[in-house]
Amino acid sequence: MIIKLASGVGQYLYLLKRVFRWPDRWRMFMRQFIAELDKQALQSLPIVFIISIFIGAIITIQGKTNTENPLLPAYTTGLLTRETLLLEFSSTILCLILAGKVGSNIASEIGTMRITEQIDAMEIMGVNSANYLILPKILALVLMMPFIVIISDAIGLLGGYGVAVLTDIITKEDYLYGIQYAFNPYYVTFGIVKSVVFAFIITSMSSFYGYHVRGGALEVGKASTTAVVNSSVTILLFDLILTKILL
Amino acid sequence: MIQVIDLVKKFDQTVVLRHVSADFHDGKVNMIIGHSGSGKTVLMKTMIGLHTFEEGKIIYDLTYPHPTRKDVNDMNENEIQMLHREVGMLFQGSALFDSMTVLENVLFPLEMFSQMSKEERTERAMFCLRRVNMPEHALSLMPAKISGGMQKRVAIARAIVLQPKYLFCDEPNSGLDPKTSLVIDQLIHEITEEYQICTIVNSHDMNSIMEIGDNIIFLKNGEKKWQGSNKEIFHADNEDLDDFVFASNLFKKVKATNQ
Ligand SMILES: Nc1ncnc2c1ncn2[C@@H]1O[C@H](COP(=O)(O)OP(=O)(O)OP(=O)(O)O)[C@@H](O)[C@H]1O
Ligand SMILES: [Mg+2]
Numbered sequence: 107m108i109i110k111l112a113s114g115v116g117q118y119l120y121l122l123k124r125v126f127r128w129p130d131r132w133r134m135f136m137r138q139f140i141a142e143l144d145k146q147a148l149q150s151l152p153i154v155f156i157i158s159i160f161i162g163a164i165i166t167i168q169g170k171t172n173t174e175n176p177l178l179p180a181y182t183t184g185l186l187t188r189e190t191l192l193l194e195f196s197s198t199i200l201c202l203i204l205a206g207k208v209g210s211n212i213a214s215e216i217g218t219m220r221i222t223e224q225i226d227a228m229e230i231m232g233v234n235s236a237n238y239l240i241l242p243k244i245l246a247l248v249l250m251m252p253f254i255v256i257i258s259d260a261i262g263l264l265g266g267y268g269v270a271v272l273t274d275i276i277t278k279e280d281y282l283y284g285i286q287y288a289f290n291p292y293y294v295t296f297g298i299v300k301s302v303v304f305a306f307i308i309t310s311m312s313s314f315y316g317y318h319v320r321g322g323a324l325e326v327g328k329a330s331t332t333a334v335v336n337s338s339v340t341i342l343l344f345d346l347i348l349t350k351i352l353l
Numbered sequence: 354m355i356q357v358i359d360l361v362k363k364f365d366q367t368v369v370l371r372h373v374s375a376d377f378h379d380g381k382v383n384m385i386i387g388h389s390g391s392g393k394t395v396l397m398k399t400m401i402g403l404h405t406f407e408e409g410k411i412i413y414d415l416t417y418p419h420p421t422r423k424d425v426n427d428m429n430e431n432e433i434q435m436l437h438r439e440v441g442m443l444f445q446g447s448a449l450f451d452s453m454t455v456l457e458n459v460l461f462p463l464e465m466f467s468q469m470s471k472e473e474r475t476e477r478a479m480f481c482l483r484r485v486n487m488p489e490h491a492l493s494l495m496p497a498k499i500s501g502g503m504q505k506r507v508a509i510a511r512a513i514v515l516q517p518k519y520l521f522c523d524e525p526n527s528g529l530d531p532k533t534s535l536v537i538d539q540l541i542h543e544i545t546e547e548y549q550i551c552t553i554v555n556s557h558d559m560n561s562i563m564e565i566g567d568n569i570i571f572l573k574n575g576e577k578k579w580q581g582s583n584k585e586i587f588h589a590d591n592e593d594l595d596d597f598v599f600a601s602n603l604f605k606k607v608k609a610t611n612q
Contacts, residue, residue, distance in 0.1 A: 130465060130466075131465055133464070134464060219450075223444045223448040224448050224449075224451070226403060226442075226448065227442065227448040227450075229403065230401055230441075230442045230521075231438070231461075231462050231465065231515075232434045232435070232436075232465075232466065
Protein backbone atom coordinates (compact mmCIF):
# COMPACT_ATOMS: atom_id res chain seq x y z
CA MET A 107 0.00 0.00 0.00
CA ILE A 108 2.71 2.48 1.00
CA ILE A 109 4.99 1.23 -1.76
CA LYS A 110 2.15 1.64 -4.24
CA LEU A 111 1.50 5.17 -3.03
CA ALA A 112 5.18 6.07 -3.22
CA SER A 113 5.56 4.71 -6.75
CA GLY A 114 2.37 6.55 -7.75
CA VAL A 115 3.76 9.81 -6.38
CA GLY A 116 7.03 9.10 -8.20
CA GLN A 117 5.22 8.59 -11.50
CA TYR A 118 3.20 11.74 -10.88
CA LEU A 119 6.33 13.82 -10.27
CA TYR A 120 7.99 12.33 -13.33
CA LEU A 121 4.97 13.30 -15.44
CA LEU A 122 5.08 16.84 -14.04
CA LYS A 123 8.72 17.06 -15.01
CA ARG A 124 7.73 16.33 -18.61
CA VAL A 125 4.80 18.76 -18.41
CA PHE A 126 6.80 21.77 -17.24
CA ARG A 127 8.98 22.41 -20.27
CA TRP A 128 8.95 25.30 -22.69
CA PRO A 129 6.43 24.41 -25.40
CA ASP A 130 7.88 23.33 -28.76
CA ARG A 131 5.72 25.81 -30.55
CA TRP A 132 4.18 28.84 -28.82
CA ARG A 133 1.58 29.24 -31.53
CA MET A 134 0.26 25.74 -30.84
CA PHE A 135 0.47 26.28 -27.10
CA MET A 136 -1.58 29.49 -27.26
CA ARG A 137 -4.20 27.81 -29.39
CA GLN A 138 -4.58 25.01 -26.84
CA PHE A 139 -4.40 27.44 -23.93
CA ILE A 140 -7.25 29.59 -25.25
CA ALA A 141 -9.37 26.51 -25.91
CA GLU A 142 -8.75 25.36 -22.31
CA LEU A 143 -9.63 28.78 -20.87
CA ASP A 144 -12.97 28.42 -22.56
CA LYS A 145 -13.51 24.76 -21.69
CA GLN A 146 -12.46 24.85 -18.05
CA ALA A 147 -13.02 28.39 -16.83
CA LEU A 148 -15.77 29.97 -18.93
CA GLN A 149 -17.85 26.83 -19.14
CA SER A 150 -17.61 26.40 -15.39
CA LEU A 151 -19.07 29.83 -14.70
CA PRO A 152 -22.76 28.84 -14.94
CA ILE A 153 -22.40 26.21 -12.23
CA VAL A 154 -20.31 28.61 -10.11
CA PHE A 155 -23.09 31.22 -10.41
CA ILE A 156 -25.89 28.87 -9.51
CA ILE A 157 -24.18 27.21 -6.57
CA SER A 158 -22.76 30.42 -5.13
CA ILE A 159 -26.05 32.30 -5.16
CA PHE A 160 -27.89 29.43 -3.49
CA ILE A 161 -25.23 28.78 -0.88
CA GLY A 162 -25.00 32.50 -0.06
CA ALA A 163 -28.75 32.59 0.49
CA ILE A 164 -28.81 29.37 2.47
CA ILE A 165 -25.97 30.38 4.78
CA THR A 166 -27.81 33.62 5.50
CA ILE A 167 -31.10 31.88 6.31
CA GLN A 168 -29.50 29.16 8.43
CA GLY A 169 -27.16 31.64 10.04
CA LYS A 170 -30.11 33.72 11.12
CA THR A 171 -32.13 30.81 12.54
CA ASN A 172 -29.11 29.45 14.41
CA THR A 173 -28.14 32.76 15.96
CA GLU A 174 -31.62 33.70 17.20
CA ASN A 175 -30.25 35.00 20.48
CA PRO A 176 -30.85 38.48 21.95
CA LEU A 177 -27.25 38.59 23.19
CA LEU A 178 -25.80 38.37 19.66
CA PRO A 179 -25.76 41.61 17.67
CA ALA A 180 -27.96 41.86 14.57
CA TYR A 181 -25.02 42.01 12.22
CA THR A 182 -23.87 38.48 13.16
CA THR A 183 -25.67 36.83 10.25
CA GLY A 184 -24.05 39.02 7.59
CA LEU A 185 -20.67 38.58 9.19
CA LEU A 186 -21.14 34.81 9.30
CA THR A 187 -22.15 34.65 5.65
CA ARG A 188 -19.12 36.65 4.60
CA GLU A 189 -16.64 34.66 6.64
CA THR A 190 -17.99 31.31 5.51
CA LEU A 191 -17.93 32.31 1.86
CA LEU A 192 -14.44 33.81 1.95
CA LEU A 193 -12.79 31.18 4.09
CA GLU A 194 -14.30 27.89 3.03
CA PHE A 195 -17.05 27.90 0.49
CA SER A 196 -15.72 29.92 -2.43
CA SER A 197 -12.36 28.22 -2.25
CA THR A 198 -12.59 24.68 -0.89
CA ILE A 199 -16.19 23.65 -1.50
CA LEU A 200 -16.23 25.27 -4.90
CA CYS A 201 -13.03 23.47 -5.84
CA LEU A 202 -14.52 20.16 -4.72
CA ILE A 203 -17.38 20.80 -7.11
CA LEU A 204 -14.99 21.80 -9.88
CA ALA A 205 -12.97 18.65 -9.18
CA GLY A 206 -16.10 16.74 -10.17
CA LYS A 207 -16.75 18.75 -13.31
CA VAL A 208 -13.29 19.67 -14.61
CA GLY A 209 -11.48 16.64 -13.19
CA SER A 210 -13.68 14.00 -14.78
CA ASN A 211 -13.65 15.92 -18.04
CA ILE A 212 -9.84 16.08 -18.16
CA ALA A 213 -9.30 12.47 -17.10
CA SER A 214 -11.72 11.08 -19.65
CA GLU A 215 -10.44 13.30 -22.46
CA ILE A 216 -6.79 12.37 -21.93
CA GLY A 217 -7.66 8.76 -21.11
CA THR A 218 -9.54 8.38 -24.38
CA MET A 219 -6.59 9.83 -26.27
CA ARG A 220 -4.37 7.30 -24.52
CA ILE A 221 -6.41 4.19 -25.32
CA THR A 222 -7.02 5.20 -28.95
CA GLU A 223 -3.22 5.61 -29.37
CA GLN A 224 -3.52 9.35 -30.09
CA ILE A 225 -0.90 10.01 -27.41
CA ASP A 226 1.43 7.38 -28.93
CA ALA A 227 0.89 9.06 -32.30
CA MET A 228 2.04 12.38 -30.85
CA GLU A 229 5.07 10.86 -29.16
CA ILE A 230 6.12 9.19 -32.41
CA MET A 231 5.92 12.51 -34.23
CA GLY A 232 8.38 13.78 -31.63
CA VAL A 233 5.82 15.88 -29.76
CA ASN A 234 6.09 15.97 -25.97
CA SER A 235 2.46 14.94 -25.45
CA ALA A 236 2.50 15.64 -21.71
CA ASN A 237 3.61 19.19 -22.32
CA TYR A 238 1.30 19.77 -25.29
CA LEU A 239 -1.84 18.34 -23.67
CA ILE A 240 -1.44 18.97 -19.94
CA LEU A 241 0.41 22.27 -19.51
CA PRO A 242 -2.35 24.40 -21.10
CA LYS A 243 -4.94 22.72 -18.89
CA ILE A 244 -3.03 23.37 -15.67
CA LEU A 245 -2.16 26.97 -16.53
CA ALA A 246 -5.67 27.79 -17.73
CA LEU A 247 -7.40 26.77 -14.50
CA VAL A 248 -4.66 28.03 -12.17
CA LEU A 249 -4.74 31.42 -13.85
CA MET A 250 -8.52 31.73 -13.91
CA MET A 251 -9.09 30.42 -10.39
CA PRO A 252 -8.63 33.77 -8.57
CA PHE A 253 -11.30 35.32 -10.79
CA ILE A 254 -13.63 32.39 -10.26
CA VAL A 255 -13.19 32.73 -6.48
CA ILE A 256 -13.84 36.47 -6.49
CA ILE A 257 -16.90 35.98 -8.67
CA SER A 258 -18.14 33.26 -6.33
CA ASP A 259 -17.53 35.48 -3.26
CA ALA A 260 -19.48 38.31 -4.86
CA ILE A 261 -22.34 36.15 -6.11
CA GLY A 262 -22.61 34.42 -2.72
CA LEU A 263 -22.90 37.74 -0.91
CA LEU A 264 -25.48 38.77 -3.46
CA GLY A 265 -27.43 35.60 -2.68
CA GLY A 266 -27.53 36.58 0.98
CA TYR A 267 -28.60 40.06 0.03
CA GLY A 268 -31.40 38.54 -2.00
CA VAL A 269 -32.69 36.92 1.17
CA ALA A 270 -32.58 40.28 2.93
CA VAL A 271 -34.46 42.01 0.13
CA LEU A 272 -37.02 39.37 -0.72
CA THR A 273 -37.91 38.07 2.76
CA ASP A 274 -38.20 39.53 6.23
CA ILE A 275 -35.79 37.03 7.76
CA ILE A 276 -33.19 39.74 8.07
CA THR A 277 -33.19 43.44 7.27
CA LYS A 278 -31.12 44.86 4.45
CA GLU A 279 -29.38 47.24 6.84
CA ASP A 280 -28.32 44.50 9.28
CA TYR A 281 -27.06 42.32 6.44
CA LEU A 282 -25.08 45.06 4.71
CA TYR A 283 -23.61 46.21 8.01
CA GLY A 284 -22.73 42.61 8.87
CA ILE A 285 -20.90 41.82 5.68
CA GLN A 286 -18.75 44.92 6.10
CA TYR A 287 -18.15 44.59 9.82
CA ALA A 288 -14.51 43.93 10.84
CA PHE A 289 -13.56 43.01 7.29
CA ASN A 290 -10.14 41.38 7.02
CA PRO A 291 -8.87 41.58 3.40
CA TYR A 292 -6.35 38.86 4.15
CA TYR A 293 -9.20 36.34 4.11
CA VAL A 294 -9.76 37.09 0.43
CA THR A 295 -6.07 36.52 -0.27
CA PHE A 296 -6.20 33.34 1.80
CA GLY A 297 -9.14 32.01 -0.22
CA ILE A 298 -7.39 32.80 -3.48
CA VAL A 299 -4.08 31.22 -2.47
CA LYS A 300 -5.85 28.04 -1.39
CA SER A 301 -7.93 27.82 -4.54
CA VAL A 302 -4.91 28.26 -6.79
CA VAL A 303 -3.28 25.29 -5.07
CA PHE A 304 -6.52 23.33 -5.47
CA ALA A 305 -6.73 24.25 -9.16
CA PHE A 306 -3.27 22.81 -9.62
CA ILE A 307 -4.25 19.64 -7.75
CA ILE A 308 -7.42 19.14 -9.81
CA THR A 309 -5.83 19.63 -13.23
CA SER A 310 -2.55 17.86 -12.63
CA MET A 311 -3.99 14.85 -10.80
CA SER A 312 -6.81 14.29 -13.30
CA SER A 313 -4.34 14.58 -16.16
CA PHE A 314 -2.14 12.04 -14.41
CA TYR A 315 -4.93 9.49 -14.06
CA GLY A 316 -6.00 10.02 -17.67
CA TYR A 317 -2.47 9.83 -19.01
CA HIS A 318 -1.79 6.47 -17.38
CA VAL A 319 -4.95 4.62 -18.42
CA ARG A 320 -4.33 1.12 -19.77
CA GLY A 321 -7.05 -0.89 -21.46
CA GLY A 322 -10.37 0.23 -22.88
CA ALA A 323 -13.39 2.45 -22.38
CA LEU A 324 -14.17 0.80 -19.04
CA GLU A 325 -10.78 1.80 -17.65
CA VAL A 326 -11.27 5.37 -18.85
CA GLY A 327 -14.47 5.52 -16.80
CA LYS A 328 -12.67 4.11 -13.76
CA ALA A 329 -9.78 6.54 -14.19
CA SER A 330 -12.14 9.47 -14.28
CA THR A 331 -13.83 8.34 -11.06
CA THR A 332 -10.46 7.80 -9.38
CA ALA A 333 -9.33 11.23 -10.55
CA VAL A 334 -12.34 12.93 -8.94
CA VAL A 335 -12.19 10.98 -5.68
CA ASN A 336 -8.44 11.29 -5.19
CA SER A 337 -8.21 14.94 -6.12
CA SER A 338 -11.10 15.71 -3.73
CA VAL A 339 -9.36 13.94 -0.87
CA THR A 340 -6.09 15.67 -1.70
CA ILE A 341 -7.86 19.04 -1.75
CA LEU A 342 -9.24 18.43 1.75
CA LEU A 343 -5.82 17.38 2.98
CA PHE A 344 -4.21 20.52 1.61
CA ASP A 345 -7.08 22.60 2.98
CA LEU A 346 -6.10 21.40 6.43
CA ILE A 347 -2.40 22.02 5.85
CA LEU A 348 -2.85 25.46 4.30
CA THR A 349 -5.29 26.58 6.99
CA LYS A 350 -2.76 25.56 9.61
CA ILE A 351 0.08 27.39 7.86
CA LEU A 352 -1.65 30.49 6.57
CA LEU A 353 -4.22 31.41 9.23
CA MET B 354 17.88 0.86 -43.12
CA ILE B 355 17.23 -0.46 -39.64
CA GLN B 356 19.20 -3.32 -38.15
CA VAL B 357 17.78 -5.24 -35.21
CA ILE B 358 20.39 -7.40 -33.51
CA ASP B 359 19.70 -10.04 -30.88
CA LEU B 360 16.75 -8.19 -29.39
CA VAL B 361 15.26 -9.44 -26.11
CA LYS B 362 12.14 -7.84 -24.68
CA LYS B 363 10.42 -8.83 -21.46
CA PHE B 364 7.35 -7.57 -19.66
CA ASP B 365 8.10 -8.26 -16.01
CA GLN B 366 8.94 -11.98 -16.14
CA THR B 367 7.34 -12.85 -19.48
CA VAL B 368 9.74 -12.93 -22.39
CA VAL B 369 7.97 -11.57 -25.47
CA LEU B 370 10.86 -11.26 -27.95
CA ARG B 371 13.59 -13.93 -27.92
CA HIS B 372 16.87 -12.88 -29.55
CA VAL B 373 15.31 -11.44 -32.70
CA SER B 374 17.71 -10.27 -35.41
CA ALA B 375 16.46 -8.79 -38.69
CA ASP B 376 17.25 -6.17 -41.34
CA PHE B 377 14.74 -3.68 -42.70
CA HIS B 378 15.57 -2.15 -46.09
CA ASP B 379 14.95 1.23 -47.71
CA GLY B 380 12.49 1.40 -50.60
CA LYS B 381 10.99 -1.94 -49.56
CA VAL B 382 7.90 -3.03 -47.73
CA ASN B 383 9.35 -4.99 -44.81
CA MET B 384 6.65 -7.18 -43.29
CA ILE B 385 6.54 -8.63 -39.83
CA ILE B 386 4.15 -11.57 -39.94
CA GLY B 387 2.96 -14.17 -37.47
CA HIS B 388 0.00 -15.39 -35.46
CA SER B 389 -1.84 -13.23 -32.96
CA GLY B 390 0.28 -12.75 -29.87
CA SER B 391 3.55 -13.64 -31.60
CA GLY B 392 5.03 -10.26 -30.70
CA LYS B 393 4.59 -8.25 -33.92
CA THR B 394 3.27 -5.10 -32.30
CA VAL B 395 5.77 -5.33 -29.46
CA LEU B 396 8.65 -5.62 -31.95
CA MET B 397 7.40 -2.62 -33.85
CA LYS B 398 6.82 -0.48 -30.77
CA THR B 399 10.21 -1.46 -29.36
CA MET B 400 11.88 -0.46 -32.62
CA ILE B 401 10.33 3.01 -32.44
CA GLY B 402 11.26 3.45 -28.81
CA LEU B 403 7.80 3.20 -27.24
CA HIS B 404 9.09 0.23 -25.18
CA THR B 405 12.45 -0.19 -23.49
CA PHE B 406 14.25 -3.50 -24.07
CA GLU B 407 16.53 -5.77 -22.08
CA GLU B 408 19.17 -6.94 -24.54
CA GLY B 409 20.32 -6.31 -28.10
CA LYS B 410 20.68 -3.40 -30.47
CA ILE B 411 18.39 -1.43 -32.77
CA ILE B 412 20.52 0.53 -35.21
CA TYR B 413 19.12 3.36 -37.32
CA ASP B 414 20.66 5.35 -40.17
CA LEU B 415 20.34 8.94 -39.01
CA THR B 416 20.59 12.05 -41.16
CA TYR B 417 20.35 14.68 -38.39
CA PRO B 418 22.43 16.32 -37.11
CA HIS B 419 24.88 14.50 -39.41
CA PRO B 420 24.67 11.14 -41.18
CA THR B 421 25.49 8.34 -38.72
CA ARG B 422 24.35 4.92 -37.67
CA LYS B 423 23.28 4.75 -34.09
CA ASP B 424 21.78 2.31 -31.59
CA VAL B 425 18.59 3.66 -29.98
CA ASN B 426 20.02 2.81 -26.56
CA ASP B 427 22.90 5.22 -27.18
CA MET B 428 20.62 8.08 -28.17
CA ASN B 429 19.79 10.80 -25.69
CA GLU B 430 16.26 12.18 -25.38
CA ASN B 431 17.00 14.88 -27.93
CA GLU B 432 18.28 12.41 -30.51
CA ILE B 433 15.23 10.20 -29.96
CA GLN B 434 13.02 13.20 -30.69
CA MET B 435 15.05 13.92 -33.84
CA LEU B 436 14.66 10.29 -34.89
CA HIS B 437 10.92 10.49 -34.32
CA ARG B 438 10.75 13.37 -36.75
CA GLU B 439 11.99 11.00 -39.45
CA VAL B 440 9.45 8.35 -38.52
CA GLY B 441 5.83 8.16 -39.62
CA MET B 442 3.46 5.68 -38.08
CA LEU B 443 0.12 4.29 -39.10
CA PHE B 444 -1.71 2.91 -36.07
CA GLN B 445 -4.04 -0.05 -35.98
CA GLY B 446 -7.01 2.17 -35.11
CA SER B 447 -5.75 5.12 -37.22
CA ALA B 448 -5.29 7.25 -34.05
CA LEU B 449 -6.50 10.44 -35.70
CA PHE B 450 -6.88 13.37 -33.30
CA ASP B 451 -10.61 13.39 -32.76
CA SER B 452 -10.81 17.06 -31.81
CA MET B 453 -9.40 18.15 -35.18
CA THR B 454 -10.75 18.03 -38.74
CA VAL B 455 -9.20 15.82 -41.41
CA LEU B 456 -7.14 18.71 -42.79
CA GLU B 457 -6.04 19.87 -39.32
CA ASN B 458 -4.87 16.34 -38.54
CA VAL B 459 -2.53 16.36 -41.52
CA LEU B 460 -1.45 19.95 -40.79
CA PHE B 461 -0.54 19.10 -37.19
CA PRO B 462 2.99 17.69 -37.75
CA LEU B 463 3.77 20.57 -40.10
CA GLU B 464 2.60 23.14 -37.57
CA MET B 465 4.66 21.46 -34.90
CA PHE B 466 7.90 21.00 -36.80
CA SER B 467 8.16 22.67 -40.19
CA GLN B 468 9.46 26.16 -40.85
CA MET B 469 7.00 26.60 -43.71
CA SER B 470 4.63 29.53 -44.12
CA LYS B 471 0.92 29.01 -43.62
CA GLU B 472 0.29 28.74 -47.40
CA GLU B 473 3.12 26.25 -47.86
CA ARG B 474 1.82 24.11 -45.01
CA THR B 475 -1.70 24.00 -46.41
CA GLU B 476 -0.26 23.26 -49.85
CA ARG B 477 1.80 20.35 -48.52
CA ALA B 478 -1.09 18.91 -46.49
CA MET B 479 -3.42 19.13 -49.48
CA PHE B 480 -0.81 17.46 -51.66
CA CYS B 481 -0.57 14.48 -49.29
CA LEU B 482 -4.34 14.23 -48.95
CA ARG B 483 -4.71 14.22 -52.73
CA ARG B 484 -1.94 11.61 -52.94
CA VAL B 485 -4.04 9.23 -50.83
CA ASN B 486 -7.13 10.08 -52.91
CA MET B 487 -9.12 11.84 -50.22
CA PRO B 488 -12.11 13.60 -51.74
CA GLU B 489 -12.02 17.38 -51.33
CA HIS B 490 -15.38 17.61 -49.57
CA ALA B 491 -14.22 15.41 -46.68
CA LEU B 492 -11.34 17.66 -45.61
CA SER B 493 -13.37 19.73 -43.17
CA LEU B 494 -15.09 16.73 -41.56
CA MET B 495 -14.22 15.33 -38.13
CA PRO B 496 -12.56 11.86 -38.13
CA ALA B 497 -15.61 10.27 -36.48
CA LYS B 498 -17.71 11.28 -39.50
CA ILE B 499 -15.69 9.42 -42.16
CA SER B 500 -15.41 5.69 -42.93
CA GLY B 501 -12.66 3.43 -41.60
CA GLY B 502 -11.02 3.22 -45.01
CA MET B 503 -10.94 7.00 -45.28
CA GLN B 504 -9.54 7.30 -41.75
CA LYS B 505 -6.70 5.01 -42.83
CA ARG B 506 -5.99 7.25 -45.82
CA VAL B 507 -5.91 10.34 -43.64
CA ALA B 508 -3.60 8.55 -41.22
CA ILE B 509 -1.28 7.66 -44.12
CA ALA B 510 -1.33 11.28 -45.31
CA ARG B 511 -0.48 12.44 -41.80
CA ALA B 512 2.31 9.88 -41.50
CA ILE B 513 4.03 10.95 -44.73
CA VAL B 514 3.47 14.70 -44.53
CA LEU B 515 6.94 15.36 -43.07
CA GLN B 516 8.59 13.08 -45.66
CA PRO B 517 9.72 10.39 -43.22
CA LYS B 518 12.56 7.98 -43.93
CA TYR B 519 10.79 5.28 -41.94
CA LEU B 520 7.11 4.38 -42.10
CA PHE B 521 5.64 1.97 -39.56
CA CYS B 522 2.20 0.45 -40.17
CA ASP B 523 0.53 -1.67 -37.49
CA GLU B 524 -2.01 -3.92 -39.23
CA PRO B 525 -3.05 -1.41 -41.89
CA ASN B 526 -5.89 -3.71 -43.01
CA SER B 527 -7.61 -4.43 -39.76
CA GLY B 528 -11.30 -3.67 -39.94
CA LEU B 529 -11.33 -3.03 -43.69
CA ASP B 530 -13.14 -4.98 -46.40
CA PRO B 531 -10.95 -6.91 -48.89
CA LYS B 532 -11.25 -4.33 -51.64
CA THR B 533 -10.42 -1.36 -49.42
CA SER B 534 -7.57 -3.41 -47.91
CA LEU B 535 -6.10 -3.90 -51.34
CA VAL B 536 -6.30 -0.19 -52.09
CA ILE B 537 -4.55 0.69 -48.82
CA ASP B 538 -1.89 -1.99 -49.42
CA GLN B 539 -1.18 -0.68 -52.89
CA LEU B 540 -1.02 2.87 -51.59
CA ILE B 541 1.57 1.85 -49.01
CA HIS B 542 3.57 0.01 -51.66
CA GLU B 543 3.50 2.91 -54.12
CA ILE B 544 4.50 5.45 -51.52
CA THR B 545 7.35 3.24 -50.33
CA GLU B 546 8.85 2.97 -53.82
CA GLU B 547 8.08 6.53 -54.83
CA TYR B 548 9.85 8.12 -51.84
CA GLN B 549 12.30 5.24 -51.13
CA ILE B 550 10.97 4.91 -47.57
CA CYS B 551 11.95 2.05 -45.27
CA THR B 552 8.44 0.76 -44.57
CA ILE B 553 7.68 -1.74 -41.82
CA VAL B 554 4.23 -3.32 -41.94
CA ASN B 555 2.91 -5.85 -39.52
CA SER B 556 0.16 -8.13 -40.64
CA HIS B 557 -1.31 -11.58 -40.47
CA ASP B 558 -3.29 -11.17 -43.64
CA MET B 559 -1.96 -13.58 -46.34
CA ASN B 560 -3.45 -11.48 -49.15
CA SER B 561 -1.43 -8.42 -48.22
CA ILE B 562 1.65 -10.51 -47.55
CA MET B 563 1.51 -11.88 -51.09
CA GLU B 564 0.59 -8.50 -52.54
CA ILE B 565 3.27 -6.25 -51.05
CA GLY B 566 5.72 -8.28 -48.91
CA ASP B 567 9.17 -7.45 -50.36
CA ASN B 568 11.02 -8.56 -47.25
CA ILE B 569 9.16 -10.81 -44.83
CA ILE B 570 10.10 -11.53 -41.22
CA PHE B 571 8.15 -14.40 -39.71
CA LEU B 572 7.75 -14.48 -35.93
CA LYS B 573 6.52 -17.32 -33.78
CA ASN B 574 6.29 -17.00 -30.00
CA GLY B 575 8.64 -14.05 -30.13
CA GLU B 576 11.29 -15.85 -32.18
CA LYS B 577 12.24 -15.10 -35.77
CA LYS B 578 11.72 -18.35 -37.67
CA TRP B 579 12.19 -17.21 -41.24
CA GLN B 580 13.08 -14.21 -43.41
CA GLY B 581 12.61 -13.92 -47.19
CA SER B 582 10.46 -12.37 -49.92
CA ASN B 583 6.86 -13.11 -50.99
CA LYS B 584 8.26 -14.98 -54.02
CA GLU B 585 10.08 -17.41 -51.77
CA ILE B 586 7.41 -17.92 -49.14
CA PHE B 587 5.75 -20.94 -50.80
CA HIS B 588 9.03 -22.72 -51.36
CA ALA B 589 10.53 -22.19 -47.96
CA ASP B 590 11.12 -25.52 -46.35
CA ASN B 591 10.00 -24.43 -42.91
CA GLU B 592 7.38 -26.24 -40.90
CA ASP B 593 6.35 -23.31 -38.70
CA LEU B 594 6.04 -21.02 -41.69
CA ASP B 595 3.98 -23.56 -43.65
CA ASP B 596 1.76 -23.93 -40.64
CA PHE B 597 1.09 -20.18 -40.76
CA VAL B 598 0.90 -19.73 -44.53
CA PHE B 599 -1.26 -22.73 -45.30
CA ALA B 600 -3.69 -22.24 -42.46
CA SER B 601 -6.08 -20.85 -45.05
CA ASN B 602 -7.61 -23.28 -47.56
CA LEU B 603 -7.04 -20.95 -50.45
CA PHE B 604 -3.28 -21.10 -50.03
CA LYS B 605 -3.33 -24.87 -49.52
CA LYS B 606 -4.62 -25.09 -53.07
CA VAL B 607 -1.79 -22.86 -54.24
CA LYS B 608 0.67 -25.26 -52.63
CA ALA B 609 -1.01 -28.25 -54.25
CA THR B 610 -0.82 -26.71 -57.73
CA ASN B 611 2.80 -25.78 -57.15
CA GLN B 612 3.85 -29.32 -56.43
N1 LIG C 1 2.19 -3.74 -22.37
C1 LIG C 1 2.26 -5.07 -22.22
N2 LIG C 1 2.46 -5.61 -21.00
C2 LIG C 1 2.55 -6.95 -20.84
N3 LIG C 1 2.47 -7.85 -21.83
C3 LIG C 1 2.28 -7.38 -23.08
C4 LIG C 1 2.17 -5.95 -23.34
N4 LIG C 1 2.01 -5.80 -24.67
C5 LIG C 1 2.00 -7.04 -25.21
N5 LIG C 1 2.17 -7.99 -24.27
C6 LIG C 1 2.24 -9.43 -24.53
O1 LIG C 1 3.18 -9.66 -25.55
C7 LIG C 1 2.74 -10.70 -26.40
C8 LIG C 1 2.82 -10.26 -27.84
O2 LIG C 1 1.87 -9.24 -28.06
P1 LIG C 1 1.71 -8.45 -29.43
O3 LIG C 1 0.71 -7.38 -29.20
O4 LIG C 1 3.05 -8.04 -29.92
O5 LIG C 1 1.12 -9.54 -30.40
P2 LIG C 1 0.78 -9.39 -31.95
O6 LIG C 1 1.67 -10.33 -32.67
O7 LIG C 1 0.85 -7.95 -32.34
O8 LIG C 1 -0.69 -9.91 -32.00
P3 LIG C 1 -1.95 -9.38 -32.85
O9 LIG C 1 -1.82 -9.98 -34.19
O10 LIG C 1 -3.11 -9.92 -32.09
O11 LIG C 1 -1.90 -7.90 -32.85
C9 LIG C 1 1.34 -11.08 -25.97
O12 LIG C 1 1.42 -12.27 -25.28
C10 LIG C 1 0.92 -9.95 -25.05
O13 LIG C 1 0.13 -10.45 -24.01
MG1 LIG D 1 -0.61 -6.44 -32.92
